[in-house]
Amino acid sequence: MSSSASPLLVVGSVGLDTVETRAGKKTDVLGGAASYFSVAASFLAPVRLTGVVGTDFPDDHTKLFEAHAVDLAGLERVPGKTFRWSGVYAPDFSTRTTLDTQLNVFSDFRPKLPAAWADSPYVFLANIDPVLQLSVLEQTEKAGKKPKFVACDTMNFWIEGKRADLLNLLERVDMLLLNDEEARQLSGQANLPAAARAIRALGPRAVVIKRGDAGALLFHEGGVFAAPAFPIENVVDPTGAGDSFGGGFMGWIAREGDTSPATIRTAMIMGSVLASFSVEDFSLDRFKRLDLAQIRERFTAFADLVHFEKIKL
């Protein structure tokens, strides 16, 4: 990573996934939004991870984070079992079915930032209870240093069940990252540009709508930006693609240390790059054999994917 990159704080789930796709089945592999986010971002910026695992959390997973220089000072290890999720994807990846969710130690998670982390300039609040997302913001603000840029994710469960808290949070973040169905649910607007406009009126100056293999749309003060998804023929496991997108996105922002419209556009592509690698193997396995040269090469491939000449008309 760049030596001048700013620290990037992420708060979210770290878990053990059991996943079945047409490519095979993996049991108790590393999962969780904060895991994908951290390792994806680690190629670009120093990452600070806040989360919780149980005593059963395998050392190998801890070592993977350490190999990517992810700072684990905020990763609590408490008595009990680690958060577990299990799911199966349709052969064509059009749907996924959750077979089991065990919150385990995650059900009592109360994020506590290490004191030295309260000044983190870039903050990503992965998809957890908006009350907890707010508590993290309060911990950074109590330290007297407002972060430069805060982005958050959310999901249907909170939009439906904790709407007031979520709206409270949205007034205080710079960017909301969510998928198309969540954007429609939150805004009550079926049309995505209309949904984004309604969400921006709630607080965030930027909204990113993730659309899976249809790419992602950014709505912000620099206009609208469309990032394609990279056409991947051999998808192995789509789990964590959205969180890897978030990691690539925020990693680029932290690396550049600015949030200008141009940087945010590039961050959209960097998010898409990391997401495109993520789906090429189970769990975070693709990241284990990823390097900056491959990231650079795929970034260039994205530029080619959308390139067309100016015209005379």
Add this chain to the structure above:
Amino acid sequence: MSSSASPLLVVGSVGLDTVETRAGKKTDVLGGAASYFSVAASFLAPVRLTGVVGTDFPDDHTKLFEAHAVDLAGLERVPGKTFRWSGVYAPDFSTRTTLDTQLNVFSDFRPKLPAAWADSPYVFLANIDPVLQLSVLEQTEKAGKKPKFVACDTMNFWIEGKRADLLNLLERVDMLLLNDEEARQLSGQANLPAAARAIRALGPRAVVIKRGDAGALLFHEGGVFAAPAFPIENVVDPTGAGDSFGGGFMGWIAREGDTSPATIRTAMIMGSVLASFSVEDFSLDRFKRLDLAQIRERFTAFADLVHFEKIKL
């Protein structure tokens, strides 16, 4: 249009649509794939339209074609009623329901090219029975002058019911244009890059997969190209968007007179430009108040929509 543009032949349906969307209801308005295609393409190249209408076809619609210099020498007017389609869109445009289809004079349609049109260098075979699409190709080839570039569209009905004829046709066209579900059905591949590869193996050197508001993908010898859909907040009527895309695409090819990878990429954007205008009003109404300056402006907006800077990494 450019004075040096080559003639563009289209064969397909011309009909009367009754459409209901959340924006309102229109009865017996101009519709049909060849109608949208022709008028969209007319901004870029001289269009030759082959189709059939009944004696009830309103003069106003004929005048619209004439206003766009669409050559109607191949548009037969025969005793009987014009092809009619009626449908209603869900308020969020996620689905559309066909209420009624009356083939009428279209059921006996046997395309006959005017003799002077057999040398048309650019040919678009809109979605009709592949046997008829083949008969058009044979009429151009009998004239001894193979077209420079032939593209065709198709649909689930023919993929299922006339597969052998369709495969025969595909061996003889340069490009197939179809939507994502049709690509999956034709190829038996759920993954779109895999589907495109399988379809290219059937004959066409280029495949365009239309994905509605997720844009379009081009697979050809110049690699993969992703064209976004333009985010339109006030969609009035999506009918004919795919055919307008085809018109913009082929219109650009005919205008430029070449099918290099670079020209085909630009054609993808020009298709997207015309499609984006098409949905802004019912029927072909948006085209009635469209001009080259607006097309140029939206083309530039597309360039901005996907623009991002090169990076140092």
